[in-house]
Amino acid sequence: MSAPQPAPGTPLLEATGITKRYGQYTALDDVDLRIETGRTVSIVGESGSGKSTLARIIVGLERADSGTVRFRGEAIRGRRSRHAFRRSVGMVFQDPYESMDPRLTIGEIVAEPLRAHGMYRDGGKERVRELLDSVGMHGAEPDAYPHKFSGGQRQRVCIARALATDPDLVICDEPTSALDVSVQAQILNLLLDLQSRRQLAYLFITHDLDVVRRISDEVDVLLRGTVVERGTAEQITRSPEHTYTQRLLGAVPAISPRQRHIGPPLDIDTPAPRPPHDAKEDPA
Amino acid sequence: MSTVPVTPPTATAPVATAASGPRPDQPRPAARATARTAGRRLWLTGLCLLGFLVVLALCTPLAGSPYTIHTDSLTSQGLPAGVGENGHLLGTDAIGRDLFARTLFGLRATLIIALTANLTSVALGAVVGLVAGFYRGWFEQVLMRIVDVFLSVPTVLSGLALASIVGRGTTGIIIVVTALYWAWTARLVHGETVRLRGRGFVEAALAHGVRRHTALRRHVLPHLSTILLNVAALNGAAVVVVGAGLSYLGAGIQPPTPELGNMLADGSSSMTYAPHTLFVPLVLVIATVLAFVLVAEGLNRRNPLSERRSWLDA
Known part of the structure; x- marks a missing residue:
């Protein structure tokens, strides 16, 4: 049914040497990434560190200047392999208000990946219902339009869409950061629950370290387009090695002010960013 | 449990409103509703006017037998309008042809040109704008530079020049007007398409294959x-003027065949002794333009096609 099994030990997804520049600005510089089946890899970093760009490159919304993405050992190159790859990958975006077409019903939205891969014709309607049920949207009419739903409900619908083609990997680009705190927890629980039921691998893009602690197996810390630290969630959160990671963890709000330790401003031991006009003004 | 306390509605109503208080968002839907009904009145008026003109133009064959468009008469030149008298409802023009029949035929010619040229120019512009805006790449640059060229040429002058190349019949003038106007739609649609292409829901769809x-x-x-509907309505108004204008200047429909534009030209030379020969076609041109403008303005205030006006359109 599926493609021939790759050699054992091949990761589900492997990106090597991903580099992306926008003019003078380097968004990603030779980034590697490995995701094993059923595992969760988180990418953390501050705004502008290239997290989302990496996700967009993997799914093919943007083209890398160099580097390859391999899925089950096969390089994704060209239109056909990308289309096949997208069947095995779902994506949940940050803003559930933006990522759904307001002129389509939620049923149509969830069915969209099925249609795109020719899977709708037999039993598509039942499949859509099933998907909506599986994300906790019991009793939601597939004929309803997205504007009737709250942010959390919309994000559930988005998750249902991401799961429509029964993917092995779901890329979550800050899926909780546009939601209320109470709803964030529900969505995270849902994602964890789905992972245990479906053997999903997650690529989780976030800047929220509490979320990282909750959900990830491995963590990549991204700073200005380079991975500065990589390890298990335990290692990273308990004993971060890189100064940047330590600062990042220190910036997490704590219940008691005494537990908080926000260090001096960053950029002591890290190179300054490279905005083009600064580079020109610098006499060196 | 289900017994409803019977209280006079006059007593409860003010209490209920006082309890809920004036919600800050209350005046807005009301204001929007008025704007909507006003808009609806406008575009309905425009549409009715346009419909009336189309029906009038379709009635042309009925104006046939007593009122013929080509029969001129030396004894009945420039007759004033008058019901029943000598059979000419709107009088005759400078060489004695029945003005009523000529006006109807002229209106038909003008409407055929305007509606067709409007459709072709909006359709061409929409396709070019969509393709250029959505697929991007080098041919976006090529297409949009072509659009720039078409936007930069002066309308009437290049219209006259073009008409001398492609001919002066109905088809010719439709081609000329389309060539003059498609680029406006193309530029607008291009901009909107570029905006929409970057929207999250388009990217989400692409990401899912x-x-x-x-x-x-x-x-x-x-x-x-x-947007396309709005553009079509506004574009229609412009196309009426340019189509009739080219005929007025002698580059469109040629004289023995009536068209509102060349009837205006005829009328302007005989206006001193038979002013109705100018005013009748003039009123119809103005009415046609007004109809399109009313539709455009009304649509602008209220979009009738999508009841689901959402946050997206705000």
């Missing part, structure tokens, strides 16, 4: 319907 042309059809085109 929806093919590009499907995404274009399903997620971009529906969001353009409002």
